[in-house]
Amino acid sequence: MKAKTSLFxxxxxxxxxxxxxFIGSILVEGTQIKALGENLVAPEGAEIIEAHGKLILPGFIDAHCxxxxxxxxxxxxxxxxxxxxDPVTPELRAIDGINPExxxxxxxxxxxxxxxxxxxGSGNVIGGTGVVLKTVGKVVDKMIVREPAGLKVAFGENPKMVYGGEQKKMPMTRMATAALLRQALVDAETYLEKLEQGIEDPEKVPERDLGMESLIRVIKREIPLxxxxxxxxxxxxAIRIAKEFNVDLVIEHCTEGHKIAEEIAxxxxxxxxxxxxxxxxxxxxxxxxxxxxHVLTxxxxxxxxxxxxxxxxIEQLPLCAALVARAGMDEEEALKAITINPAEILGVDHRLGSLEVGKDADIVIWSEHPFVLKSRPETVIINGKVITD
Structure with a gap:
């Protein structure tokens, strides 16, 4: 068995x-954080990275891209x-289209x-499932943190534009978008009932349906819309439908969220x-x-x-957070919005989003605070390995 490499x-x-x-050190063994503290001593044979005068943060997470x-x-x-x-394609999986290169x-x-x-994307009422993955790797299957991690659905102008334009089919209106989603969720509830009946009576087991299987994960609250x-x-x-079907929901984009912040909360x-x-x-x-x-927070x-x-x-994620801080959000809250908050929203905070013992060693050493325009990441570590490209 290959020995774990140490990074200090x-x-x-x-x-x-x-x-x-605090001013301190981090010990990485293999792919995880082994220890961190103010008085750590580097173990013999560990690769040393000097970070004096630098800022050490967990790797940033983009929660929608x-x-x-x-x-x-x-x-x-x-x-x-x-x-x-087709406006309803819950059977699609992002993992099958991602190119690691x-x-x-x-x-x-x-x-x-x-x-x-x-x-x-948001061309369909139901677009398929998304995936949480690391940003380094040759094979997407080995980059995965969580799959599936949510079922993409879309409201507003995009589905209308795609299907109500040249195709002249549903949805041409917001009403139709909501109706198609509701019907898909109702069909999933019916499919789940038949599966449960099939436990007692195998003749009632429905023909396998990949789209229904994705929607069932939503109905059972294994993944959010x-x-x-x-x-x-x-x-x-979106909130109305989520409440009707008692499913979990993440609101994507939310660019008018400030108008109804209290209602969302x-x-x-x-x-x-x-x-x-x-x-x-x-x-x-x-x-x-x-x-x-800031208003939503x-x-x-x-x-x-x-x-x-x-x-x-995507490399401008810290700049986006800096501009949010300039617009009024507390600086610490803005940092949370690209670290621990997305990890929690994505259901991967047991591995990502903060620097803690046992979590993945995704660590970035910054020349200074990332909200300073001239700041840059001097060392990027993913899965315990220094990225050299």
Missing amino acids: IRDGLIKTMKGQE HVGLGEEIYQNEGDDLNEMT DEGLRDARLGGVTAVFSTP RAHAHRADDIMT EYGYPAVVGPSLVNRAKVELKDKSFETP QAGVKVAIITDHPVTP
Whole structure:
């Protein structure tokens, strides 16, 4: 059995993102954090990384992007975001379309983003399941942290534009979008009932349906609906349907969330907010603002800040958080919105999002605070290995 390699990061300013900040060291063994503290001594044979005068943070997490699916450079050949031939496609899986050689993944890790939630696009009412993965690796199966990690659904203008335009089919209206989603969830409830009946009577077992299997995970609250919703009314429709079917929900984009922050907080659903570092390319972005995450946080909503890469380049995630802080959010809260908050929203906080013993050794050493414009990640460590590209 191959011995675990040791890595010792010495004498940096450690921000654990769990409320602790101190000058100290971190011992990494294999892929995990073995120890961290103020008076650690490097074990014999460990590789030493000097971090004196530097800031040590957990790797950043982008809680909503399309990296690997919407490839850079290969904009036609590498465009696997939307299967725009049917508005209801819960059987699709992002893992089957992700290219680990996408330049966006390289940009992510070099920018200090060590994990992402990559999801199908918003062309369909139901687009398929998304996946949490690390931003380094040759084979996507070995990069996975959680799969599936949510079922993408979309409200608003995108499904209307795709199907109500040249195709002249449902959905042409917001009403139809909601109706298609409701029907799919009802069908999943019926399918689940038949499966349960089949335990007692094998003749009642339905024919296998991959789309229904994905939707059942939502019905059983194993994964949430990840609801693309910019406008306040679309956000409330997503909430209405989630409450009707008693399913978990993450509100994606939420660019008008500041208008109904108290209502979102009342229902307890988290929001992944952005992209904000873009122009108003469509009508739904009319009221986008870097103040939105702060308003939502103040109301009690758990918030993550996102790039929606390739809409905003993924390496600019810390810049997006810095601009949110400039717009009023507490600096610590803005850092949480790209570390521990997305980890909790994605259901991977047992492994990612903070510097703690037993968690994955995804660690970034910064020249100074990442919200300072001239700051840069000097050392990026993913799964206990220093990234050299």
